[in-house]
Amino acid sequence: MEEVDTVIIGGGHNGLICATLLAKAGHAVTLVEANEMLGGLASEREFHPGFKSTIAHTLYAIPKVIIDQLNLPAYGFVQEGSPLPLIALSETEPAIQISENDISGGDEQDQKAFRTYLEMLRKFSAALAPFWGKTMPRIGAASMKSIMTFGQLGLKLRMLGKADMLEFFRVATLPMRDLVDEHFSNETLKAALCWDGLIGSQLAPRSPNQAVLTLLNRMAGFRQGQHLIPKGGMGGFITALEAAAIDAGVTIRTRKQVAKIIITADENGQRCSGIELSDGETIDCQQVVSSADPQTTFLRLVGAQHLEIEFTNRIRRIRNKGYVARLHLALSELPAFQGLGTPTGRMLIAPDMDTIEFAWDNAKYGELPETPVLELLIPTTQEHTLAPPGQHVLAINIMYVPHDLKMGWTPAAREQLMAKVMALLDSHAPGIAQLVLGSELLTPLDIGQQYHLTNGHWHHCEPAIDQLLMMRPTYEAAQYSTPIPGLFLCGAGSHPAGDISGNPGRNAAREILS
Numbered sequence: 001m002e003e004v005d006t007v008i009i010g011g012g013h014n015g016l017i018c019a020t021l022l023a024k025a026g027h028a029v030t031l032v033e034a035n036e037m038l039g040g041l042a043s044e045r046e047f048h049p050g051f052k053s054t055i056a057h058t059l060y061a062i063p064k065v066i067i068d069q070l071n072l073p074a075y076g077f078v079q080e081g082s083p084l085p086l087i088a089l090s091e092t093e094p095a096i097q098i099s100e101n102d103i104s105g106g107d108e109q110d111q112k113a114f115r116t117y118l119e120m121l122r123k124f125s126a127a128l129a130p131f132w133g134k135t136m137p138r139i140g141a142a143s144m145k146s147i148m149t150f151g152q153l154g155l156k157l158r159m160l161g162k163a164d165m166l167e168f169f170r171v172a173t174l175p176m177r178d179l180v181d182e183h184f185s186n187e188t189l190k191a192a193l194c195w196d197g198l199i200g201s202q203l204a205p206r207s208p209n210q211a212v213l214t215l216l217n218r219m220a221g222f223r224q225g226q227h228l229i230p231k232g233g234m235g236g237f238i239t240a241l242e243a244a245a246i247d248a249g250v251t252i253r254t255r256k257q258v259a260k261i262i263i264t265a266d267e268n269g270q271r272c273s274g275i276e277l278s279d280g281e282t283i284d285c286q287q288v289v290s291s292a293d294p295q296t297t298f299l300r301l302v303g304a305q306h307l308e309i310e311f312t313n314r315i316r317r318i319r320n321k322g323y324v325a326r327l328h329l330a331l332s333e334l335p336a337f338q339g340l341g342t343p344t345g346r347m348l349i350a351p352d353m354d355t356i357e358f359a360w361d362n363a364k365y366g367e368l369p370e371t372p373v374l375e376l377l378i379p380t381t382q383e384h385t386l387a388p389p390g391q392h393v394l395a396i397n398i399m400y401v402p403h404d405l406k407m408g409w410t411p412a413a414r415e416q417l418m419a420k421v422m423a424l425l426d427s428h429a430p431g432i433a434q435l436v437l438g439s440e441l442l443t444p445l446d447i448g449q450q451y452h453l454t455n456g457h458w459h460h461c462e463p464a465i466d467q468l469l470m471m472r473p474t475y476e477a478a479q480y481s482t483p484i485p486g487l488f489l490c491g492a493g494s495h496p497a498g499d500i501s502g503n504p505g506r507n508a509a510r511e512i513l514s
Helices: 013-024 064-069 108-132 144-158 162-171 176-183 187-198 211-218 233-248 294-302 309-316 353-364 411-428 444-451 503-513
Strands: 002-009 029-032 045-048 051-053 086-088 096-098 251-253 258-266 269-277 282-290 324-331 346-349 373-377 392-399 436-442 487-489
Touching: 002 013, 002 269, 013 029, 013 233, 013 282, 013 503, 029 282, 045 324, 045 436, 051 324, 051 392, 064 503, 086 187, 096 187, 108 144, 108 162, 108 176, 108 211, 144 162, 176 187, 176 211, 187 211, 187 346, 187 353, 233 251, 258 282, 258 294, 282 294, 282 503, 294 309, 294 487, 324 411, 324 444, 346 411, 353 373, 373 411, 392 411, 411 436, 436 444, 487 503
Parallel strands: 002 029, 002 282, 029 251, 086 346, 282 487
Antiparallel strands: 045 051, 086 096, 258 269, 269 282, 324 392, 324 436, 346 373, 373 392
């Protein structure tokens, strides 16, 4: 039996960040990870001999303060690099490239409008950026700390000026379709500009809710939300996090599945006192910090018998159905896409917003999309170590593929999805099928099973307005502490939500140490 101060469940980036910060503050920390590799969705996987990729394939949301706080450059993390343009592909017209500050392609009016649009979003994102790194006050909280948190947000927004502040409140709750319709005319461009507010969620361009807030959150990273492939790929980023954790004194144990979180009770009530692994080993500790998703944490590892029924019911009702499948292709050479030179950016196949909307309509009824919506990236154009010399990896996010497929994830269903995707690829990169040396298709069901995510949702629970801020994942667990003393959350199901930002892990560590 081992005894430590803190046990971290899960070796994704949030778990590693939380563990490192606690260890640097003097905690004896043990981190346990069920898989062989650390990093969660950012962990590197060899899907074909010599070809490697990750599910989360770019950095864009991690704030500079975390990079500095962990001194990641000292462990090999290189944050410099050229941002990847977002490229809207078309079968009939030249591709439109959306770069860090402007657009190439489309008409002159849209190019001019983009600069105004980008300036507005960056202004709003900068105003909200400090808010993502704070703990959300509890509902009804009246402490000075809580008042100060909201006061600082109010001051930031007020400093925008009256006109911009009013515009922020109008824009923040718009559907993405309404926002881009106000600024642009080109349908392919509008579909591309919707993408970074929608990817990984259960939303389409017309959906009311929080897509604009999600976009502003993603733009708060150290390069204003510009996507980068770091040196060594995402695997290199995770390697740097691991090295920082080990240097801080964290004990890391991989291939250790947690069977349950141990809850003990006495005359003072119940509290979390350790974990039990699937092999029967127990680790006693003062606190457990879970970076697993909320339903896994509370329903499987803690158990409903230790929770109030109303809290349990709220956890059961969390919306967390995954809607993104992943396809990896090993290619013998670099493919040629119509209307595009070298394919060095994120390429989007979505000719208009209706295509996205119709794919979402199929998915919400448990069906495969008639026309898939694809985000393509060839990471080997930036990081050559991911494939043999002269060969390439094509990584594809297939949006609006339901976890709960009505026909079931049979071999026939997988073949049907694969055929749809390959046909669409061939229409934009003729002959690409002849370049394929090997492939791997991961449905949301596969992602859930292999990465221990309930229902395969990238962000642990849907970043909807009723599952954000002081409601993420639900009240009584939205400040990283939980109804059980000694049990904390630090994963993507906590404020401010998913993506590779590290904010949940950093915020949780700060709360534990306060």
